[in-house]
Amino acid sequence: MSIAVVFDSAGTLLHTYRIAKDVDSGELFPDIETTMLTFADPNRVLCVIHAHSHGIMAAPQDQLFSSFLKEHQLGFGISCTRRVVEAEEIGRILMNDTHVRVGDMQECMRIIWSKIKEEAIVALNSGVIVHTGKHRIEFTVTAGGTPFPGAKETIRELHRLGVATFIASGDREAKLERMADYLGIPRDQVFGVATPTVKERIVKDLKEEYDTVLMVGDSINDLLAMRAADIAVLTEQQCSHKPDELIAAVNHRIHDVREVIGIINPLI
Structure with missing residues (x-):
C-alpha cells in the first residue's frame, strides 16, 4: 500500500509563537491563532508578506507599510480566508492603506524574536490581516517557530x-x-502560502497517486483538507482548545507528532 502524509507546519511540525496587533487600538494579542482570528470575520484575509525580516526591521518605523511595500516592490500571498477573494483586490488594499506603519510590524517581530532567538533552527513569518469591508489593514501579525522535539525523527522514520x-x-x-x-522533506513536496482550498486540492491530487493519504493539522484552516483525506489527524501538541467542527472531522487526536508513526504502522 502506498501512503502519503501531508503536514501543516505551524503548530504541527513547529512549536509556534504568534502575536497580532490591532492597528486601531494598538492592543497586542499574544499566543492567538491567527487563522481563528481570520475566520472570526468573513471579510478578513490573512496575507503573508514576501519580505526578509531584516529588511522590515531596517526600515524607518514611521514609514507607511504600504509605502514600504511599493518602495521595495514586495509581493504577498493569501494564506487564509473564508471566502474566495481576488488577489488584485487585496493588492489594492495593501498598497493604498494609510493606517499601518512599519513600526506596527516591527513591534510584533521583536516580541516573537525574543522568544525564539536562542533556538538553533527557527522560522519567522510576518504578515497582515486585511479587512475587505473596511478596505484597510486591520492587524499586523508575526509567527515564529522551531521544530517540535521528535519532528525530524518522525519524518526520518x-x-x-x-x-x-x-x-x-x-x-x-x-x-x-x-x-x-x-x-x-524534499523541496518539491513543500507547498507554501496554501489557503484552505489549496490544501484541500493538494490532498485530493495526492489521493489520485497514493492508496491512502493522511492530513495532519492543528487548526480550522486544515478542515477542508482533513475532510478530503482518507485519514484526518488533529494534533493538540501546542493547544488543546479546538473548534467542535474540527474535532468532528478527525479520525485521530494526538499530543505528540511522533504518534503519527503509531497511526501509520497498522496500515503497512
Whole structure:
C-alpha cells in the first residue's frame, strides 16, 4: 500500500509563537491563532508578506507599510480566508492603506524574536490581516517557530517505512523550504502560502497517486483538507482548545507528532 502524509507546519511540525496587533487600538494579542482570528470575520484575509525580516526591521518605523511595500516592490500571498477573494483586490488594499506603519510590524517581530532567538533552527513569518469591508489593514501579525522535539525523527522514520511526506502550509514558501531541508522533506513536496482550498486540492491530487493519504493539522484552516483525506489527524501538541467542527472531522487526536508513526504502522 502506498501512503502519503501531508503536514501543516505551524503548530504541527513547529512549536509556534504568534502575536497580532490591532492597528486601531494598538492592543497586542499574544499566543492567538491567527487563522481563528481570520475566520472570526468573513471579510478578513490573512496575507503573508514576501519580505526578509531584516529588511522590515531596517526600515524607518514611521514609514507607511504600504509605502514600504511599493518602495521595495514586495509581493504577498493569501494564506487564509473564508471566502474566495481576488488577489488584485487585496493588492489594492495593501498598497493604498494609510493606517499601518512599519513600526506596527516591527513591534510584533521583536516580541516573537525574543522568544525564539536562542533556538538553533527557527522560522519567522510576518504578515497582515486585511479587512475587505473596511478596505484597510486591520492587524499586523508575526509567527515564529522551531521544530517540535521528535519532528525530524518522525519524518526520518516515515521515509524508512516508505511513506511519502509533504508540507502544505499558509507560511511563506522560502521559510518552509529551509525548514523542510532540516526535517528531510524534499523541496518539491513543500507547498507554501496554501489557503484552505489549496490544501484541500493538494490532498485530493495526492489521493489520485497514493492508496491512502493522511492530513495532519492543528487548526480550522486544515478542515477542508482533513475532510478530503482518507485519514484526518488533529494534533493538540501546542493547544488543546479546538473548534467542535474540527474535532468532528478527525479520525485521530494526538499530543505528540511522533504518534503519527503509531497511526501509520497498522496500515503497512
